[in-house]
Amino acid sequence: MKRYNRLLMLTPVLILGLATPSQAQVSEKDTYYQLPDETRMTPFRDQVPMVFVTPNQPEWKSLPQFWNEGQEEAIDPSTGEKVQRRVIKIKVPLGLTQAPPVPAENPMTLQKWVLGKKLYYDPILSSDNTVACASCHDPTKGFADGRKTSVGIQGQLGPINAPSVFNAAYNKLQFWDGRAISLEDQAQGPVTNPLEMFAGKGDPWDEAVARLRTNPDYVRMFQAVFGTLPTRDAAAKAIATYERTVLLGNSLHDRAEARMRQRVTEEESGKFELTAADYAAALKDEFARKGPALKDLGLDPEKDAGRIPEIAQRLLNGRNLFFNKARCANCHSGETFSDGEFHNLGAGADTQGNLPASEVGRFARLPLGHKNPLLIGAFKTPGLRGLLHTAPYMHTGTEKSLEEVIEFYDRGGNANPWLSEKMRDTAAEAAYLRARAAGQPVDPNVRTFGPAKRPIIPLKLNLTPQEKADLVLFLKALNGDPLEPIVADPNKFPEVKW
Ligand code: HEC
């Protein structure tokens, strides 16, 4: 197997001469990937595909929960026979109308998911057997770690806040600076990071894979799923498969939206606009089922039922601020409340507006020939579902509460030479420049940068205390339902044949 593998992989590389020497080395390693031996894989009829069912599919309504058992008829490509087989149907939570994209080379099956879940919670991939993915992306801490910055092997403090895995399946790019193109790509990072999971001589993945290969359970599972021994490629695929089901939705806000759509359809008014009555209806249901959103909003299930109209009005105000005056939706747009883009808010700038070398952000990751100065110090817009579980906030972890985040935006972020235009008062900057050119007095508090002494004036939102409170309340209403134990409980696994 091994020799066959090398021969096949090296020949085209050498003949075509396309690869750099380091790529040729990578190809040579059988710890990285192997060709599958189909005779070792689970037969087609016993494979259990996993499919996403989205709210716009008719079947969605009939599925009782997130994780559903089903049956399907399929044609076995090796025999041409029709087979009846088990299928897992994942009910995509309300509020997310799209299924997470799944790469063609990594279709989802139940066995792969189980293997991925085991790897995610197993410290076996860390050099001293102490740290797992779940150490920093812990289901009891909103799939993050609750720390300002992460702690890896041997208690080492990392430089940056751990984002949540919630809905990471929808990210266009992974990591704060977007340096990974997929969950599969991302999952290989921590093992090679000496601060996070692996310190030692040699290639961390060689060692991690060697360790997996001494474990008969893992060898059996990898062979059943991939027809290979444990490899880096296969481990990354399995972990990503598990992560694609860490989906968070069905927030109070989503339920108010669903109510609104139903109402407008019944009224045939065509006016798809949220009203306080829509929030009130969703709140009423939540009080009736004593649901988790009550606690998220700081409401007592017994005493506060009489406050529904007041709370509904505040939620509507918060929602309108988010989309209008506070301009949040300029970047936090779409179903996960992220545009998937990168912006400089100055979260990591010091009081003088200097960005330390570690704060270059997206710019550093752009390929040569594509460096865009507008992306210096820019970091990825995070989604806003599940915020109540994932404090502290920003890539720096410097904002401890949602109230602090709102104060940060109210002052326009932190001035620095590359502050996003969307965060700046460009009209005031132009007025400043004209006044200075005309020799008129200018505001001495305005910070200027560079040889041209360019003024950078953060755009103040001028939110009132009530508006700030309503905006925070709206963010809390995005929190969403807790995940089902089959996803979030490390010890709970579905029945599966190996
Ligand atoms: C020591 C703590 C630590 C461990 C262990 C760890 N991570 Fe992370 N993870 C982080 C930090 C910190 C970041 C952000 C790093 C950055 O953006 O530069 C991150 C980023 C991510 C992201 C990107 C999310 C986004 O929104 O961009 C995903 C997904 C993720 N980790 C999954 C995993 C998986 C899977 C594993 C196990 C193979 C793992 N992590 C192990 C701390 C950790």
Ligand code: HEC
């Ligand atoms: C110019 C684009 C932009 C605008 C406008 C914007 N955000 Fe953000 N938001 C981001 C980016 C980028 C980050 C991450 C910044 C960083 O860590 O450097 C972020 C981070 C956050 C976080 C922290 C999330 C976490 O998991 O750490 C919250 C909460 C948030 N924004 C809410 C809001 C609210 C509320 C508004 C409106 C008042 C708003 N944002 C306006 C782009 C924006």
